[in-house]
Amino acid sequence: MAARFRDFLQRLVDAGELEHVTEAVDLRTVSARVGSSAKALWFDRVEGYDTAVVSGILGSRVRMGLCLDCDHRDIGRRFVDRIRDRCAPRIVSTSPVKEVIRIGDEVDLTALPVPLISTLDGGPYVTAGIGVSEDPEYGRNAGAYRLMIRTERETGVDMVSASDLKLFYERALKAGRPLPFAVAIGTHPSVMMAAAHMAPAGTDEFELAGGLAGESVELIKCETNNLLVPADSEIVLEGEILPIGWTEDEGRFGDFTGFVGPIKWNPVFRVNAVTHRRDAVYYALHMPDEVDYLVAPPLEGSAFAALATAGIVGQAVYAPQPSGCNFHLYAAIRKRPGEGRNAVLALMSLKRVKHVVVTDDDVDIFDPAAMERALAYRVRPAQDIVVWEGARGSHLDPSIQLQVGKGSLAPLTAKWGIDATIPEGSDLSEYEAIAYPFTDGITAGEADAPTPNDPARLADDIAAFLASPRHFSEVLATFASAHQRTIVKAWAVLRQAGRLGRETATGKYTIKAHRQEA
Template structure:
């Protein structure tokens, strides 16, 4: 089966979705407050959505661009079964980006009279969100000492005409910010809205400090990513982006941000957060504003797929028998991990469980299964637990360990982890754990044996 070529801009991907019947266009004027998000959620996983002139405002919103694994694989020019390996390879062999003098992202420039809510169709998403949010923007920051870049998706609330409240977690962006703040200046950043699927996915890669995720984006599509330098700072951004908001995260300043509907499908609390001062806005002609609804499939998958790639690589270094991993949607793409293991010794599955907990602090529950179980089918995993797991023998619990601070059942991010060894014993009698199977079932051509629209009464001669 031939695999389509990767797409290298949001518009190329949108065109492919439209040509294949996977893009819905709403009537003009859909409301920015909740209504656009409601429509996007109703179509989540079935169709991307384009919203012309929301609330009568100039501009266009798009949503649901990569709300299935198959779509993401297609956008990257690979297959769904090769997606995690494709991401692993890109992280291991990034392609340095290629700088251009200018690009479509800088077709129109605003340096004065900036009013973000007047210029851009920024929606309010979930019921109790603190206000309009840029939820699909890549926050690209630059280390003030080394010049290395970092790319992340951070939640960004519009708090004024040229002010944005930003949740900066204690990761790479925060590391750069602390260096800038120690020198008494703000951190140079660009908030980029409307990029191709490779840039979106690369932004979530778990890589060492100093590794520019834009280089991973290039590796995901097989060619270096074209970038341009911002007009007011030294940050490099994708040249084909729709919108670029240039600015600085200010030192020694915090302002209220939140609440916001997060990936666990609860709200992240309102608190004093970092503040971005906007210095300029550039964009394409008639730009597209990408919206990700908090807690939807696009949100979950963008977090899950890169984590799977990193976790699989981490586990395979210590446990060569680990064949595949999957972060389930029921576990919000973060908390529940299924591991497929080619077990060779008793006790091995429990070691794999402990290794999985160490692979990423977000992981809360792990199930290890045998090679005959499809870890991408939650019914299969549940079947393995039902028939191969005994709690007094196969359960591992680790109390008082670091987890996700967005897990409402944890206490300030500290909670318990649970592992289930749902593998069959190696010394079991041959037929005890042999799955039932009807020979020829998988290969059967139903069209050759089932008569369409047949009248059962006529068959009986009645």
């Protein structure tokens, strides 16, 4: 897999997933155009800016599959398989991202074509930034953080939720010093996935990214601090998070839930240098779809791992995008008795997951109609639904209204799971689905030469065929060159002679000996 941003863009173009917009566009229309496009868009010319814009490149499971080299159904499994094989980054000394270097007063963030993504956003947001920081004890950290443009040299940085960056910043703040910070924009999705993955503090996300990409991520030193950033980046912002604490307004922002979050109070990132390729492409990660699909592989991967830990064979796992690829999780399992419920319990423990549906492995969990049928016909609501109150949910779930002054500000919610596997002990013949006969047309049957055209003679041949139990459709198929009407008449001969028997479990016909004449 080519782990370069430009190679990934080309791969999307080749797959028909990304198309160029060649006419000049007003930056203000970019977000709406991407939101209504079935494909990712590459805006070659943005009026008044020197930089092209690409957006929507992670906006579907198919595109995530292209970045992980697999079918979209396998992105979770592929993620866990690859992230296990960590691969140390490699430091390089040259990169196109150093073709243009602007330091100090030359820095002007307004030169970047950063679009307003959603109507109620507090301003243009850098959404695809991979923020790199370092702590004397924990080492290097990379994560994805949104940045609201404030001035030519400042952005807000959202550090309200727990993150390693927040931890590093709190430690720097305690020491009364700014936290050096660098933001890489336009990196290969393996870097973005690794950065967004909630790995324990002290994990080098670039090692994880190397595992995902199957090759070392190349890093290059910043111009104005000692941080190392992906050399393949299109644009790098260098600077520091000021030691002012959570004092400045930031937001609102249309978040991964698809809802617009509140104003937050956050620190400020002061930008001391910008470096970029001469022909840089600015990547505007579109909300909420791209951020959702970006976190689907890690969540689905964790789900496979949780099932495996519970000793259950997971056949497929799916985190649907309308729930932010976070809150709802479907799994199809190869069930042994009782494992439907065990799987529900295992998956309900995963972070942010609020609703779980577990099906048997014959259900295509990616198909909404198949899921509907599983819920309709495999679930006995009184027995198969579990609701567990008081579990930890997410602040970003608007149905959780924090109860200020009532003892807890924790985002508590209920989790609910449905065991939509066929109930144990069911008569499986009741789950035999309708299939249409002769989908491939009529072909000559086995016993078909020559087929008598006379019902009485045909009845004898059919009787011989029924030496093994058969469905009526098999009779139609085997004597295919006879007209259906002749076959039905021959059938009537056998029935009137009292010769047709039934196998009750399958419904197949059997043949009885000739009825004795009185």
